[in-house]
Amino acid sequence: MLDYEFLLDDFFIALSGVPITLLVTLISLGVSIPVGFIFAIFRLDKSRFWNKIIGVYVSFVRGTPMIVQIFIVYSSIPVLLKSFFVLLQWDTDIYKLNPIWYAFIVFSLNSIAILSEIFRSALIAVHREQLEAAYSVGLSTFQAYREIIIPQLLVVAMPNLCNATTNLIKATSLGYAMSLQEITLRAKVAANANYNYVEAYIAIFLVYLLLCSLVEYGFKHYEKKLRFYKFGTA
């Protein structure tokens, strides 16, 4: 039988991991939205060099399991940082570094690749002609992007961005491999004492479900606001 009392307790324990999960998600998005957007523009620009480099990066991120990316960052960054700190003669023990920093790095690097692809396809969809119309009334490229291209591109990209965000939230559960104190880790650790793993998984499931539903709702709402100028199209 399920231990309902523990399930309830563990649900709140899992909830206590939400701020960490959200923090990692928000920081990663905060980094990857502008960088991914710039990468997308680089790729559309015919400049072949950057197009290739970013293309390889995107393929790497999409073609390897998240957990592998975590191990790569988790094992290589300390070594890199250490030699860097030695160089600067800083006296810091990087092995005491809060794992959340690794989480920021690995999930940002991952999201940059995902979002650059989302923005790239959205940029293609927002017709080049809109940019030309903006040029024809004397706008600079920057002004045209700010006034015309980005508002339209966001509408196109919104469903994919919502997907990417919920995927990211779920992916942060892999942070346990770096001892990140997020939802999954907390709920599971609490279950160790009495082997209440089934209850823990149910609690974890519920928390992610709740979180992702809220995020989805938020995106839908925001998308509706953004597409004010579209009529009669779903």
Next chain:
Amino acid sequence: MLRIKNVHKSFGKNEVLKGIDLSIDKGDVVVILGASGSGKTTLLRCINFLEKADQGKASFGEVDLDLHQAGKKEIQSVRKKLGFVFQNYNLFHNKTALENVTLGLTVGRKMPREMAEEIGRKALNKVGLSDRYDYYPQQLSGGQQQRVGIARAVALNPDIILFDEPTSALDPELIGEVLGVMKKIAREGTTMLVVTHEMSFAQDVANRVIFMDQGVIVEEGSPREIFSNPKEERTKQFLRRILPEYTYTI
């Protein structure tokens, strides 16, 4: 007012413009005729730097520039002297009719909003859309959209407005309202360079007609000269095709 010299443009191996010279004076209404694929759109796009010419010089009033090498600043300042009306209207989808018309003023030229809206409303009134200020492009018919497109160009008070087949994407019953607006602004003295197949427009308001074929200007002259007395065989052939009744006047 606008002089261009020796404009060349190729797409890959396809040489689309083979040395075009053109000059337009203030108040001119110049119509460009020519079969599809003869390079008319490309010519207008090169003048407005939407396409980079391979070679060619231009002078806009006092300003001389190279159509191939002009810098960003020069390009933007030239664009502010030109209006462009697109074949497929190309309104900003996320802006209302009034915002479409004022954007080039408020953002492009940093004009205060009130002033820009005053100008914008006047321009929309002129094209007969005084009741459509707050409509989005998607809520307007093709003819209405193209009239907003014309108002958008007019509001900027450019030296010249370039029109690229402004009525050819429209249903036949909507062509009249757009041509009417174009004739009206032509009669008000607007300098216009118009690519169109609407012979009535050319005959009624153009003071010069240019016939282009395969990337060169074959013939140019007054509407009367071109329509009643074309010199070149290619012009005659084109007119026979486009004006069925033309055969009788030869």
